[in-house]
Amino acid sequence: MTYHSISTNISGAARCWLTQNLGADKEAASVSDVSEGASGWYWQFNRLQGYKYDGGRVPSNAWTAWITSISEGANWAAANDPCNMLLGIGWRLPTSSEWTNADAPPQNWTNATNAYNSVLKVHSAGVLVPGSGVLDGRGAYGRYWSSTQYVSSAYGYMLDLYNGSAVGYLDKATALPVRCLRDDIVKRAPTVSNVSIPTATMTATTAVGTATATIDGGSPISERGLCWNTTGNPDINSTKLALSQGTGVFSGTLTGLTEGPTYYVRAYAINGEGVSYSPAVSSFKICPTSFAIAHTAGVGGAPVSKSVTYHSISSGISGSAACWLTQNLGADQQPTAVNDATEASSGWYWQFNRLRGYQYLSSRNPATAWISSISESSDWTVANDPCTQLLGSGWRLPTRLEWQYADAPPQNWTSAASAFASELRLHSAGVLAGGNGVLDSRGGYGRYWSSTQYANTSYGYILDLYGGSAESYLDKATALPVRCIRK
Structure with a gap:
């Protein structure tokens, strides 16, 4: 990104000022320029995380920690100053006094047009509103943070060009664009x-x-x-x-x-x-890109005898480095689509903390020994973990927390399609219903066991991709596909 700056006394002393917003690709073409390229990025008061808005807020999803309320007794800290952290060498946010001086004679900004016609080319880039983080007033609201807190700990001073021009104050949870200035060159480590x-x-x-x-x-x-x-x-x-x-x-x-x-x-x-x-x-x-396992019916919980070539990748998606399978346990291949309804992609199904796996072609195999009700106070034991028993070498089921990490930022799974598009290639392999063990919604339900029991002894935690993507829980007698992890 190429920034432009000028030397000016507009703030009361000689300073270098940017002539475009931080994060903007260019100077604004007019006071009401509504382009994202001229607007740049937005910050909540004393928060380092910046936001871009181009049809939606980035970063943004159901797990993003958008802050809806800020109340703290502090000016903007240098460690959170986006000018300092993104530009370095002495760049910083202006104080409320510097904005007041810029707005005062001889400039005499009495409206947004005057501010735009100044050497700073300040324009109406809009704001992200506190409650939702949605863009408001791009092309109409010209509001820019200072680094100075208002007397109330929930507000910060800002330059306000809307309906005039003055230094006012605003809810700290509002995200505003910023301009940067520099006093002296301050050298530091890169x-x-x-x-x-x-x-x-x-x-x-x-x-x-x-x-x-x-x-x-x-x-x-x-x-x-x-x-x-x-x-x-x-x-x-x-x-x-x-x-x-x-x-x-x-x-x-x-x-x-x-x-x-x-x-x-x-x-x-x-x-x-x-x-x-x-x-x-x-x-x-370093994970095995492929490895072959010869499964034998009845050994380690395998429902049928067959040789499977598994594939794995290294990923920090669960909170720390681990090897993850990129296909379901017992599946001959990675799924070809999020709604892939083939048996070859779906793999086998397990009831919670039960070693016996089930294949489902036109019916359940094995057809006997179906358990219609499970209530016990236990996480999934190592002796019954199908990943451990069928793959060995440290493979196991993911925990509840590991699925939570996988579903959270930066992955931002908000749907089954998001999970399929991830490096894990999760898809909707369906379930075997708890009451009768009949296949339900292959190509529609994306539900995967964790190894963690829910608070109620009849349920276990799952990753649920149906109707969105979130942690949920399910009757232990339901049989689900599994993914395996190794650390």
Whole structure:
């Protein structure tokens, strides 16, 4: 993104000011410019998370922690100042006094048009309303945060260009655009992003990590690269791969990897002010891309004898690095669509904490020993876990919390289609009804057991993709497909 700035005394002293909003691709073309490219991003008071609005709020889903109420006795902290964190080298939010000076003589902003005609080109970019985070008044409301709290802890001072021009105050949970200014150049260590390690880049011994050196901190980056270990919190004293210099995207291949350990990775960048690391540690495992299991009817809960080639990937989708199957246990293949109704994609079905699995072609197999009622105070035991008994090598059912993590941001599953589009390729394989064991809604119901019992001894927690995507619970006598995880 290319920003533009000018030198001006408009705030009462010589400062550099941006002439476009933070996150905006361009300066506004008019005071009522309604384009997303000119509006930039929006922030709630003293919150680091920014939001884009282009037909909908990003990030946004049922799990996103949009803050509907803020009441705290604090000005905007430097650690949360988006100007400081996204631009560095001394950029910051203006104070309420600086906005007051900008609005005062000789500028004499008496309306939004005057503010737009000034050297700052401030325009009406709208707001995201507190209760819902929905865009309001783009092209009509010109409101910009200052870094200063109002006397009430639930409000912050802002420049308000709507129906005049003045410094007013607004509910802190409102998200407003921001303008940035700078007093002096402040050098600091560079800024580098988290590391992305796509599953597609992994082999049995290597993985490719990609990161971005976003800000040089006012001093040239002399070295950047990746560092990793198997114990956590890696630094440049761990295994290190030096790659290049300067800002921008960089990638490197981690070598000498093996199946089993969890690898922890951070990017680093070095300039004259010091060394910086990724904000978060990325982790991954080397997982078998495919492995064959010869199932025998009656052994480990297998309902029929057949050989299956399973596929797995490394994913942090459950909250930490793990290997996940990308097909249901007992399935010959990954599903081809979210509503794939084939037996080959659906795999086998299990009642809660019961080892016996069931295949369903035109009828249930085995047809005998169906349990129509289960009530017991127990999570799924290791001895009955079909993943453990049929795959071995540490494979098991996911817990309730692991499904919660998978369904939450950044995956943002809001429907069965979202879950199918994920790296796990979950689909609607149907269920065997608890009362009679008959197949119900293959291609319609996407429900998967966790290993965790519900508070009521007759129910177990499930991932429920039917009618949305959320945690739910179901009668233990229902037979569901399962996915397997290994850490």
